Amino acid sequence: MKSIWENYKTDVAYDELMYSEFQSRPVSHQLCRYLDSLNKEDIDKRKTAAELAIMEMGISFTVYSDEGNIDRAWPFDIIPRIIDAREWRIIEKGLKQRLTALNCFISDVYGEQAFIKDGKMPGEIVNSSKNFRKECVGMKPKHNVWANICGTDLVRDKDGIMYVLEDNLRVPSGVSYMLENRIITKRVFPELFQDIDILPIDDYPTHLHDMLTSIAPHQNGQINCAVLTPGIYNSAYFEHAYLAQQMGAQLVEGNDLVVNDDDCVYMKTIRGLEKVDVIYRRIDDDFLDPEVFRKDSTLGVKGLMRAWKAGNVALANAPGAGVADDKVVYAYVPEMIRYFLNEEPILPNVPTYLCSNPDHLEYVLEHLAELVVKPANESGGYGMLVGPHATTKEVESFREIIQKDPRNYIAQPTLSISTAPTLCKSKLEPRHIDLRPFILQGQDTFVTAGGLTRVALKKGSLVVNSSQGGGSKDTWIINMEDK
Amino acid sequence: MLSRSAERIYWLARYIERTENIARLVNVHMNLLMDLPKGVEMSWRQLILINASEQIFYEKYNVANERNITRFLLADDTYQGSLLSSLTAARENIRTSRDLLPDEAWEQVNEMHLFAKKNLETVANRRHRVIFLNEILKGCQRFTGLLSGYMSHNDPYAFIRLGRNIERADMTSRILDLASLLLSESRSDEVRQYETILWMNVLKALNALLMYRQQKHSRVNGDDVLNFLLKDQNLPRSISCCISEISECITKLPNNGDIPTKISELQNYAQTINTKETTQAQLRGILDDLQNKLGGLHNEITNKWFLIITE
Numbered sequence: 147m148k149s150i151w152e153n154y155k156t157d158v159a160y161d162e163l164m165y166s167e168f169q170s171r172p173v174s175h176q177l178c179r180y181l182d183s184l185n186k187e188d189i190d191k192r193k194t195a196a197e198l199a200i201m202e203m204g205i206s207f208t209v210y211s212d213e214g215n216i217d218r219a220w221p222f223d224i225i226p227r228i229i230d231a232r233e234w235r236i237i238e239k240g241l242k243q244r245l246t247a248l249n250c251f252i253s254d255v256y257g258e259q260a261f262i263k264d265g266k267m268p269g270e271i272v273n274s275s276k277n278f279r280k281e282c283v284g285m286k287p288k289h290n291v292w293a294n295i296c297g298t299d300l301v302r303d304k305d306g307i308m309y310v311l312e313d314n315l316r317v318p319s320g321v322s323y324m325l326e327n328r329i330i331t332k333r334v335f336p337e338l339f340q341d342i343d344i345l346p347i348d349d350y351p352t353h354l355h356d357m358l359t360s361i362a363p364h365q366n367g368q369i370n371c372a373v374l375t376p377g378i379y380n381s382a383y384f385e386h387a388y389l390a391q392q393m394g395a396q397l398v399e400g401n402d403l404v405v406n407d408d409d410c411v412y413m414k415t416i417r418g419l420e421k422v423d424v425i426y427r428r429i430d431d432d433f434l435d436p437e438v439f440r441k442d443s444t445l446g447v448k449g450l451m452r453a454w455k456a457g458n459v460a461l462a463n464a465p466g467a468g469v470a471d472d473k474v475v476y477a478y479v480p481e482m483i484r485y486f487l488n489e490e491p492i493l494p495n496v497p498t499y500l501c502s503n504p505d506h507l508e509y510v511l512e513h514l515a516e517l518v519v520k521p522a523n524e525s526g527g528y529g530m531l532v533g534p535h536a537t538t539k540e541v542e543s544f545r546e547i548i549q550k551d552p553r554n555y556i557a558q559p560t561l562s563i564s565t566a567p568t569l570c571k572s573k574l575e576p577r578h579i580d581l582r583p584f585i586l587q588g589q590d591t592f593v594t595a596g597g598l599t600r601v602a603l604k605k606g607s608l609v610v611n612s613s614q615g616g617g618s619k620d621t622w623i624i625n626m627e628d629k
Numbered sequence: 630m631l632s633r634s635a636e637r638i639y640w641l642a643r644y645i646e647r648t649e650n651i652a653r654l655v656n657v658h659m660n661l662l663m664d665l666p667k668g669v670e671m672s673w674r675q676l677i678l679i680n681a682s683e684q685i686f687y688e689k690y691n692v693a694n695e696r697n698i699t700r701f702l703l704a705d706d707t708y709q710g711s712l713l714s715s716l717t718a719a720r721e722n723i724r725t726s727r728d729l730l731p732d733e734a735w736e737q738v739n740e741m742h743l744f745a746k747k748n749l750e751t752v753a754n755r756r757h758r759v760i761f762l763n764e765i766l767k768g769c770q771r772f773t774g775l776l777s778g779y780m781s782h783n784d785p786y787a788f789i790r791l792g793r794n795i796e797r798a799d800m801t802s803r804i805l806d807l808a809s810l811l812l813s814e815s816r817s818d819e820v821r822q823y824e825t826i827l828w829m830n831v832l833k834a835l836n837a838l839l840m841y842r843q844q845k846h847s848r849v850n851g852d853d854v855l856n857f858l859l860k861d862q863n864l865p866r867s868i869s870c871c872i873s874e875i876s877e878c879i880t881k882l883p884n885n886g887d888i889p890t891k892i893s894e895l896q897n898y899a900q901t902i903n904t905k906e907t908t909q910a911q912l913r914g915i916l917d918d919l920q921n922k923l924g925g926l927h928n929e930i931t932n933k934w935f936l937i938i939t940e
Binding site for chain 1: 630631632633634635724725727728729732735736739740743784882883884934
């Protein structure tokens with residue numbers, strides 16, 4: 147009988163679990179031993195069980211297409227991705243450090259702008275940022291934290307080092323899939339949870355709720371938290387409902403809320419109007435309040451910014467926090483850490499060329515075919531160029547796009563991001579992965595044990611976004627010290 | 630509780646109840662037809678009469694035979710009164726109310742929906758249809774049981790009970806309507822002969838045969854069945870019992886205004902229906918009236934709790 151590992155290639159990139167086809171890394175010894183005890187039929191059965199669970203639990207995400215929105219089952223790979231807890235503790239520290247510095251930076255941007263005045267970053271970058279909201283200048287959110295929920299994307303390059311690829315500070319999504327992935331894995335491989343010391347993750351909603359109550363305008367009596375969703379047609383609606391349910395918070399749409407003359411936010415309930423203290427909003431700044439931002443927004447709440455500025459409601463993340471979620475600002479994060487915290491960055495950035503800088507631009511245009519070029523403000527993997535995988539025509543058309551609007555583009559070397567064994571037709575093959583841990587900051591800072599591992603299911607592909615053929619895996623942080 | 634959530638949950642309960650009722654109706658009608666001799670003037674057509682959907686049916690189909698009617702009532706996703714459409718609407722309502730209900734309730738509805746979609750084609754065949762309908766009935770009961778056992782009996786639960794009982798009272802009145810229709814339309818001796826079988830099947834449609842026997846200690850006869858299904862205070866599917874449940878929920882809910890008074894009036898109306906001195910035709914008029922009054926109650930609920938005036 148052929149092994150499921152046959153011809154497993156570890157020479158394409160750093161593999162998270164394997165040294166080679168025949169040798170596992172220490173973190174995955176137990177998993178591999180267990181997988182070897184199963185035959186192909188067993189493994190197929192587990193895969194089918196996982197698919198059935200996903201269907202029955204109704205875990206889905208919405209794909210926008212010409213034929214309308216389709217609810218798709220969440221693509222999931224049953225083989226977990228594993229990280230040693232000793233490594234994780236360092237990453238966790240690095241993530242906390244990074245978000246703390248980012249929040250200092252945002253406070254500074256809407257306050258004194260000392261970082262700019264001291265010459266650490268050109269002021270032009272902030273002034274020209276789409277996500278800089280002049281309406282927020284002078285605001286002081288509780289604990290001086292603007293970005294309360296952050297999803298930071300990490301990738302491991304062939305040197306084995308984890309790099310920060312980007313910080314998602316607007317409305318990062320994916321945490322519900324992280325939680326559901328664990329539930330499914332527990333159903334599919336219950337035996338493994340007996341023998342391996344895997345850190346639990348299911349306390350996330352509790353921490354989220356604690357964080358939200360810690361930023362409420364008042365701390366006496368009951369604090370009403372609500373999750374504000376754009377509605378059932380949003381691709382992450384499943385997640386909004388899931389988190390609201392797990393926290394016991396109200397799931398509200400813009401139409402359910404109203405801001406009265408007293409500048410307080412109320413929700414329309416069967417008992418009449420009830421005051422809301424904290425809103426975990428899953429709507430972009432642009433659509434938050436038609437009184438201040440986009441006038442045509444039907445998703446938001448008229449007067450919400452008034453209520454927020456009057457200090458009557460807390461918004462997470464705070465409006466304007468997205469100013470630090472910009473791939474140009476990203477390049478300055480290591481400097482922020484040094485400047486605001488007087489520390490050396492624990493997690494390195496990927497080297498980044500800013501097209502707004504003439505020297506960098508020249509280099510970028512000369513090396514387009516080797517680089518990854520990204521727009522500064524898009525998410526979801528849209529509008530980017532992966533040089534080595536692009537046709538000459540695509541490269542040339544990107545050259546023009548960049549020259550027209552250099553501020554809006556950055557370039558990075560094409561990383562050889564790490565792989566992990568993924569089940570492809572009863573056989574394991576390496577597929578590229580990233581990792582999105584979630585960091586919460588209010589009165590305290592919390593990092594999920596692991597995060598959402600996204601996997602590019604197509605052979606050779608580096609794009610892990612679910613909207614573009616990506617899937618996900620359970621992520622295990624395992625304690626190995628007693629072993 | 631948000632007004633919007635209250636509305637969705639209320640409709641969720643109505644759609645689940647409707648799904649269950651359609652399954653019961655088809656099931657019982659099928660049994661009834663098996664009991665009756667060939668040639669008796671009773672057909673599948675009556676099923677679309679009580680749903681008031683004859684016109685829509687004939688826009689899509691030519692012949693009112695078993696195959697077409699069952700397809701129309703169970704599997705037609707373009708007819709919004711079908712079992713599949715009701716189940717789909719229930720799923721959509723629970724998908725958007727997951728923050729208020731236990732996970733298991735969502736999973737139950739989702740599984741049932743997957744099951745229905747997968748087995749739609751089998752309903753053409755009688756044997757498979759029986760299995761299909763039983764699965765659906767069990768699924769709906771599991772849903773009801775789950776909520777009763779897992780959920781706090783709070784405001785959301787009150788809206789579930791409200792929706793369920795309004796839908797249920799409506800369906801009971803329609804089934805009684807069907808029975809009256811059969812008896813008034815086709816009073817040939819041959820049908821009269823089978824009257825007992827007809828009333829037994831009506832009781833079965835509402836899971837009430839055993840309870841009827843325990844209560845009445847008599848052979849099944851039309852008048853007793855009518856009274857039992859209209860006025861009994863303990864049978865879950867009797868109209869009076871549904872109204873009592875509705876009343877109980879409404880009393881618990883905030884800002885109920887004059888609705889409790891209106892419900893008392895409705896209860897009195899139901900209790901004073903005199904089945905002995907009415908003809909079948911008059912009875913159909915009374916049942917029609919009941920259905921309209923239930924519709925009025927629905928509007929009151931909508932205005933009171935679902936549409937909140939903000940200023």
